[in-house]
Amino acid sequence: MEYSEKEILDSLTKAVVAGDGDACAKFARVVLEMGVNPYKALMEGCARGMEVMSERYDKGEVFVPEILLSADAMNQAIEILKPYVKVDKSKVPGKVVLGVVEGDVHDIGKNIVKILLEVAGYTVIDLGKDVQGIKFVDTIIAERPDIVGLSALMTTSMMGMPELMRLFAQSRVREGISVIIGGGPVTKEFAEKIGADGYGTNAPEAVRVCDKIMHDKRGAN
Numbered sequence: 001m002e003y004s005e006k007e008i009l010d011s012l013t014k015a016v017v018a019g020d021g022d023a024c025a026k027f028a029r030v031v032l033e034m035g036v037n038p039y040k041a042l043m044e045g046c047a048r049g050m051e052v053m054s055e056r057y058d059k060g061e062v063f064v065p066e067i068l069l070s071a072d073a074m075n076q077a078i079e080i081l082k083p084y085v086k087v088d089k090s091k092v093p094g095k096v097v098l099g100v101v102e103g104d105v106h107d108i109g110k111n112i113v114k115i116l117l118e119v120a121g122y123t124v125i126d127l128g129k130d131v132q133g134i135k136f137v138d139t140i141i142a143e144r145p146d147i148v149g150l151s152a153l154m155t156t157s158m159m160g161m162p163e164l165m166r167l168f169a170q171s172r173v174r175e176g177i178s179v180i181i182g183g184g185p186v187t188k189e190f191a192e193k194i195g196a197d198g199y200g201t202n203a204p205e206a207v208r209v210c211d212k213i214m215h216d217k218r219g220a221n
């Protein structure tokens, strides 16, 4: 059966939304067979599906179990697609330390950000969820990343972000790194207020923000 590119991407989105792992795997294979760009399939098929689920949750149309099913289903597509995504070697490689801030266990979005950054050519050190400030500091000292990405999905945990910024400054690790933040309650205004260097509302934006930071950084050298 022949599908257009749009049909394939839409089918992937629908399979993620339905939490149907078999369909996700099927359409991930169709992506490869039909020569659709696997990166595009991740961004516009898979990640889009999770965005739809978040919107539906906010409207009260779906509940947490369905979100978790969708995330599992999406992972089946990602496993098939990821090995085929061509990492853009022409781009300046950057290193990102990524984690969900302390008190917060929501990591589905952070995991998507991680995957898209990796396929975009970044080295990602993933500290996981509910990450204590000191762990960020120790990792920054040990790994000397270009960028630190902080994720928070709750207003309470988001309030830990300004504290983290102070901790980074006090620990003298702020210089030379760019801090970007994201997650449901995070806004551009909040990012500016706490002195973050960047902010993104979704995973593709996270990649764009990191690309800009790396571009400016190399341009300045």
Ligand code: B12
Pocket (backbone or CB within 6 Å): 047, 050, 051, 054, 055, 057, 058, 063, 064, 067, 068, 103, 104, 105, 106, 107, 108, 109, 110, 112, 113, 149, 150, 151, 152, 153, 154, 155, 156, 180, 181, 182, 183, 184, 185, 199, 200, 201, 202, 203, 204, 205, 206, 209
């Ligand atoms: C799934 C879910 C859970 C799951 C999490 C499973 C997991 N492994 O992640 C479970 C069941 C564990 C859970 C628990 C709780 N949850 Co909950 N949860 C959700 C839910 C429904 C979906 C979140 C999600 O995965 N969305 C899909 C992903 C793809 O989207 P995303 O996370 O936003 O990520 C995208 C962007 O934000 C961005 N992004 C994310 N991180 C970063 C980082 C950077 C640097 C950048 C640039 C971008 C970026 O890119 C991502 C991909 O595009 C949300 C509702 C919602 N609409 O968000 C509530 C929600 C976040 N939870 C909420 C609450 C209150 C809780 C609990 C306290 C409930 C309770 N009473 O026990 C606990 C908290 C536990 C804790 N200490 O953390 C509230 C938070 C309210 C608030 N504003 O503070 C929400 C908003 C629901 C609500 N409306 O009340 N939850």
